[in-house]
Amino acid sequence: MIKREKAEDFLYMEARLIDLRNFCDWLELFTKDGIYWLPINENSKPNDHLSLIYDDDLRRRERVRRLALSPPSQAPFSRTLHVVSNVEVVAGNDDHDVVLHSVQMVYEIRGGDDRQFELGDARIFAARAEHRLRLHDTNWKIVLKRMVLLNRHIPIPNLTFII
Amino acid sequence: MTTLIEQLGLNLEPNECIKETKNDFRVNGQVYTNQLLFQLEMDRIFGQTWIFVGHDSEIPEIGDFKTSYIGRRPVIVTRGHDNQIYVMLNRCRHRGSVLCRDAKGNAKSFQCIYHGWVYDLNGDLLGISKHKGGYPDDIDKSGLGLMAVPQVCNYRGLIFVCMDPNADSFLNYLGEAKSFLDIHLDRSPIGKINCKYGAHRTEYLGNWKFQSENAVDGYHGDTVHESFFKLIDEFGNKSGQHGAYTQGDFKEIIEHRTTGRSMGFKNGHGIWESPMTEGAILAMKNGPHAEYVKELEKLRGEKLAHQMLNSMNLMIFPNLAVAHGQLRVIRPISVDKTEVSIHFYDLEQVPENYNEFRMSGYQRFFGPAAFGSPDDVEIFSINQTGLQAEEVEWLILSRGLQREKLDNQGVRTGDPTDETPQRAFHRAWKHFMTNGS
Numbered sequence: 001m002i003k004r005e006k007a008e009d010f011l012y013m014e015a016r017l018i019d020l021r022n023f024c025d026w027l028e029l030f031t032k033d034g035i036y037w038l039p040i041n042e043n044s045k046p047n048d049h050l051s052l053i054y055d056d057d058l059r060r061r062e063r064v065r066r067l068a069l070s071p072p073s074q075a076p077f078s079r080t081l082h083v084v085s086n087v088e089v090v091a092g093n094d095d096h097d098v099v100l101h102s103v104q105m106v107y108e109i110r111g112g113d114d115r116q117f118e119l120g121d122a123r124i125f126a127a128r129a130e131h132r133l134r135l136h137d138t139n140w141k142i143v144l145k146r147m148v149l150l151n152r153h154i155p156i157p158n159l160t161f162i163i
Numbered sequence: 164m165t166t167l168i169e170q171l172g173l174n175l176e177p178n179e180c181i182k183e184t185k186n187d188f189r190v191n192g193q194v195y196t197n198q199l200l201f202q203l204e205m206d207r208i209f210g211q212t213w214i215f216v217g218h219d220s221e222i223p224e225i226g227d228f229k230t231s232y233i234g235r236r237p238v239i240v241t242r243g244h245d246n247q248i249y250v251m252l253n254r255c256r257h258r259g260s261v262l263c264r265d266a267k268g269n270a271k272s273f274q275c276i277y278h279g280w281v282y283d284l285n286g287d288l289l290g291i292s293k294h295k296g297g298y299p300d301d302i303d304k305s306g307l308g309l310m311a312v313p314q315v316c317n318y319r320g321l322i323f324v325c326m327d328p329n330a331d332s333f334l335n336y337l338g339e340a341k342s343f344l345d346i347h348l349d350r351s352p353i354g355k356i357n358c359k360y361g362a363h364r365t366e367y368l369g370n371w372k373f374q375s376e377n378a379v380d381g382y383h384g385d386t387v388h389e390s391f392f393k394l395i396d397e398f399g400n401k402s403g404q405h406g407a408y409t410q411g412d413f414k415e416i417i418e419h420r421t422t423g424r425s426m427g428f429k430n431g432h433g434i435w436e437s438p439m440t441e442g443a444i445l446a447m448k449n450g451p452h453a454e455y456v457k458e459l460e461k462l463r464g465e466k467l468a469h470q471m472l473n474s475m476n477l478m479i480f481p482n483l484a485v486a487h488g489q490l491r492v493i494r495p496i497s498v499d500k501t502e503v504s505i506h507f508y509d510l511e512q513v514p515e516n517y518n519e520f521r522m523s524g525y526q527r528f529f530g531p532a533a534f535g536s537p538d539d540v541e542i543f544s545i546n547q548t549g550l551q552a553e554e555v556e557w558l559i560l561s562r563g564l565q566r567e568k569l570d571n572q573g574v575r576t577g578d579p580t581d582e583t584p585q586r587a588f589h590r591a592w593k594h595f596m597t598n599g600s
Contacts, residue, residue: 038532040361040363041361047519047522048359048360049360049361050360050361050362050363050507050522050526050530051526052363052530052531052532053532054526056402058398058401058402059402059403059527061398062394062398062402062527062534063534065394065397065398066390066391066394066534069389069390069393069394070390071389071390071391071534071537071538072387072538072541072542072545073537073538073540073541116544116545116548117367117368117369117499117544117545117547117548118367118368118541118544153364154364155364155365155366155502155503155504155531156364156365156366156531156532157365157366157367157368157531157540158365158531158537158540158541159531159532159537160531160532160533160537
């Protein structure tokens with residue numbers, strides 16, 4: 001098991017990597033078979049219902065690469081701030097496997113000429129997060145990061161940043 | 164009697180909004196920004212043409228319902244006790260409340276939460292609460308059911324409705340575009356699709372017509388989707404093949420985008436089509452989905468089967484695009500706000516791994532967090548922002564006008580990057596907005 005303090009440190013570190021746009025290091029937090037998943041219907045399997053995001057290693061690398069290519073939906077790019085709270089450590093299978101639950105509030109805002117449509121609006125994404133971690137040598141790595149957004153059923157204009 | 168245009172106080176008549184000469188085609192910016200024109204559209208476009216409201220696989224069981232919209236009119240789509248599809252205005256006949264506040268579900272009847280009037284699945288008024296003494300005992304309930312949408316057509320599972328009881332039938336309205344809708348549906352060996360995966364929903368701060376135009380626009384890809392092409396170039400199609408871009412590298416994709424065609428039909432429908440290369444067909448025939456290709460060739464004949472593997476986007480005027488294995492539904496909210504919901508569908512009776520392969524490719528490009536469609540949506544908001552500079556007045560939609568071919572069925576064909584489908588859309592827009600005058 002992992003102490004809650006350690007679990008919090010891990011989640012804070014992940015949030016900081018995203019918010020500081022250190023995406024290459026963020027990618028390295030995942031195991032090779034790790035999944036980054038934002039379901040729409042949280043009770044369905046990823047093959048039975050569309051997901052907002054269902055990234056394996058390759059798709060995740062594509063996602064990070066695309067941000068560097070400045071596509072229209074990320075030019076100007078999104079800045080984010082993650083607030084991580086309500087952290088709970090749920091027993092895993094053994095000492096090398098643990099499940100963390102947390103609540104995350106993600107603030108997102110784009111810059112540029114902020115009076116233009118879609119720019120300058122601060123958006124809040126609230127989510128219940130689940131992290132499944134596995135111990136690799138002395139480092140915890142993400143096997144599954146699953147974020148269940150509160151607004152997953154309603155229209156979302158732009159979710160092309162890392163959340 | 165004053166006309167609706169006079170009542171609205173429009174200073175720009177719809178017939179002045181589209182300007183066409185032999186070599187020029189222009190659309191007035193107010194078509195996308197004017198509140199009064201938007202109001203007129205809700206009456207003349209969404210009140211007179213065939214509107215897509217859902218697919219019957221979304222309501223498979225008796226008592227299943229979903230809500231939808233005809234422009235801004237809220238409607239309920241139900242499967243009645245007789246297994247028929249009913250589409251009714253979602254408005255209690257008593258004092259106007261919506262009857263149904265859930266997006267979907269299963270019900271035995273619908274009860275108004277205001278005063279408790281109860282309606283059957285087909286809209287019949289079943290009961291008035293505290294009837295006795297309040298209304299005549301023999302009040303004629305038969306005239307007080309939910310207002311039925313005058314025309315409903317279930318075409319191979321796609322439910323289209325029309326508010327105009329005198330409008331031409333759906334198949335006449337669809338006209339020459341029908342065979343292109345059939346191509347999409349006939350990709351299933353039994354000709355059936357199933358919208359069982361839910362939907363990706365997005366919205367943008369721009370006019371609804373931007374999405375209708377763009378669904379069949381072959382001109383924007385090189386710029387708007389450049390990042391996607393670069394991903395294919397660097398990572399290949401291993402993480403999911405998006406049907407429109409089966410080629411391996413950036414140069415091939417750009418070259419391939421100039422092959423194919425665009426078409427515009429009467430009543431505003433249009434297509435953009437990009438055929439698979441011989442190499443891509445060969446790869447499909449020898450790849451993990453060989454079994455599916457073989458069966459399709461057997462059922463439909465080689466030529467049609469290969470056309471079915473093509474990337475072909477169909478826009479059915481005014482609010483449905485059928486493309487890349489999806490039903491894309493466009494819902495105007497206001498003159499500068501639009502919802503788009505994308506229903507990726509299952510092809511029935513194909514090998515399971517083929518639907519999984521399709522879904523993986525779909526999710527690489529489509530959805531609010533994907534690598535393609537969010538860039539389109541961004542453009543629609545960019546357009547709306549730019550149009551606030553009203554003095555420029557006209558948008559230019561003349562690309563390829565001089566090389567467009569017109570056949571005796573009224574079908575126009577252009578190059579794949581031409582604005583042929585968009586012009587067809589706006590000709591129909593003008594036709595319906597002026598009541599055909």
